[in-house]
Amino acid sequence: MEPRPRQRRRKAGTEKPRTIHDVPDDILRQILLGLDSPLWLLRAACACRQFRRAVASADGGRAFLRLAGSLHPPVVVGHYHNRSVRPIAFVPSPWPLAPPIDCGRFALDFLPRRIITTTDWVVADCHGGLFVLWDSQNSPPNLIVCDPLTRRGQGIPHPPGKRAGFVVALLDGDGDGNMSISNFRVLYYCFHGDGAPPQVCVFSAADGGDGWRFLRRPPSAGSNYLGHVAGRVDGSIYLDSVAGKVRVLDNARLEVSEVHLPIGIDKSKAPRRSSFTVVHGAGANPTSPPSTWIIHVHGEELEFFRRVRGCSGGEWVLEHNIPKLSEVARGLLAGCPEERLERTEEYVIAVGTGTAVLSAGDRDERKLLFSIDMDTKKLQVAPKEAYRRTNWTFTYTLPWPQLLKACPS
Structure with a gap:
């Protein structure tokens, strides 16, 4: 019988084999930055407490989530x-x-039948997991903001004076910028029947929000908001204006500049x-x-x-x-x-x-x-x-x- 190969004896004081739990949080975050979908990031955070702490801890998690969102195109x-x-x-x-998800969740069957069976209601904008519907046959239009992931919808009251107009864009919520069905803003472009210059107002659904408020801008600045959303870049909204130019709307200051x-x-x-x-x-x-x-x-x-x-x-x-x-x-x-x-x-x-x-x-x-x-x-x-x-x-x-x-x- 052949002799067994001699096994090496572990020297006293040598380190034990390392595991994933020995990886520092800052290095683990660098690895997790390679996940290009929030679904994969959620699954990683659910794997163990160490991953969840690296992703969402108070000392670095929020900054990590912002960085991860900026490094990957939206899913x-x-x-x-x-x-x-x-x-x-x-x-x-x-x-x-x-990603392979249940697309039936994104159907509109959680809304009243009178809305989902007519062509009068149309989507006006889609952002941050929400979308806003408006009734194109009414003036002023009825507005509903929907969250298909939670299958909830919230109606929005008419602007002051029931002014006619249209939705320009969905904005991030007040406060820390998180967006949800209870924390969002809607930018609305108002017309006046008396020939006065158009105005822009914002509806806020955040806790303690004051509903509609008009932006304090010079009368000539109202037309800068006219146009549809061309897209979003680094938290700013790009507006496709009727003048054949692109304008950028700062989400925080609500100021418009030309691109x-x-x-x-x-x-x-x-x-x-x-x-x-x-x-x-x-x-x-x-x-x-x-x-x-x-x-x-x-x-x-x-x-x-x-x-x-x-x-x-x-x-x-x-x-x-x-x-x-x-x-x-x-x-x-x-x-x-x-x-x-x-x-x-x-x-x-x-x-x-x-x-x-x-x-x-x-x-x-x-x-x-x-x-x-x-x-x-x-x-x-x-x-x-x-x-x-x-x-x-x-x-x-x-x-x-x-x-x-x-x-x-």
């Missing part, structure tokens, strides 16, 4: 579709673009409205901020601006342009002789992580859909079934779990 669960002949519908993002884009399109040659859309993509590595683009559409011309971060917060550079979509589409539609684009106009109807969906209509009012990969700027023909009868979509993203609290030791 796009799906889109709410405003349709021309059907009620609002939720369309989930396909796996692996979205400087190096636009190369000569808009004087074609009197069409410009539209702008913000798209986020993954960063170069798990610990780098997400890439951010703005798509500028004017007629059938497209420009793609990428944000270059620097010491001043970043600037926008022109990364790519498509002078005429119909020429690009001719090659994509070569195998479909019944499809063609002539004298087309387009607009972005949906965005995902690093992708966008472009709707194009020609003089015969046929609509074609194209998907755009923002990294390569490559276009592909997209199936029309998912966006049939869709006028506009609103992206629903999972909120980062900023309300996590550490377990007592």
Whole structure:
């Protein structure tokens, strides 16, 4: 019988094998920063007290959650579709673009039937796990803010004097900035029937909030808020203005400033409205901020601006342009002789992580859909079934779990 190999005796005083529990919290946080979804972060926090303390402790957890949210693009669960002949519908993002979750939770069946069975109610904005509905057939419109994760909705009273207008954006809540069905704000643009300049007011649902309040701005500043939400970058709201420019609304101070884009399109040659859309993509590595683009559409011309971060917060550079979509589409539609684009106009109807969906209509009012990969700027023909009868979509993203609290030791 062969002799057994001699086992090495452990020397007295040597250290025991280390485990994950011996990793310091600061190093553990660096590892957890690689998790690109709040779902995975929640699951990690539920694994053990050490992970939960690293994620949500009072001395560093809140800063960690803010940093983790800034380093990853929002997780796009799906889109709410405003349709021309059907009620609002939720369309989930396909796996692996979205985590495997119960998409039935995002249906609107927790609201009264008179709301979910009519096309009068439309989505006005979607942010922080909430979305706001408004009744487009009433003036002033009825407003409801909904949280599909908790399946709760809260009606909002009309602005003072029942002034007509429309919702501009959902804002983060008062206080520590956390957003929930009991802590949110709504920015509302008011019209006046007597010819007076429009005004902007904000509704606050936070505890101790005073309901509606008008912003103290010069009368000429009211028009700065006019437009729809193009997207959100670093906590600020980008507004696609009717003047063909992009303005940024500071979420805290509610002040508006203009975004400087190096636009190369000569808009004087074609009197069409410009539209702008913000798209986020993954960063170069798990610990780098997400890439951010703005798509500028004017007629059938497209420009793609990428944000270059620097010491001043970043600037926008022109990364790519498509002078005429119909020429690009001719090659994509070569195998479909019944499809063609002539004298087309387009607009972005949906965005995902690093992708966008472009709707194009020609003089015969046929609509074609194209998907755009923002990294390569490559276009592909997209199936029309998912966006049939869709006028506009609103992206629903999972909120980062900023309300996590550490377990007592």
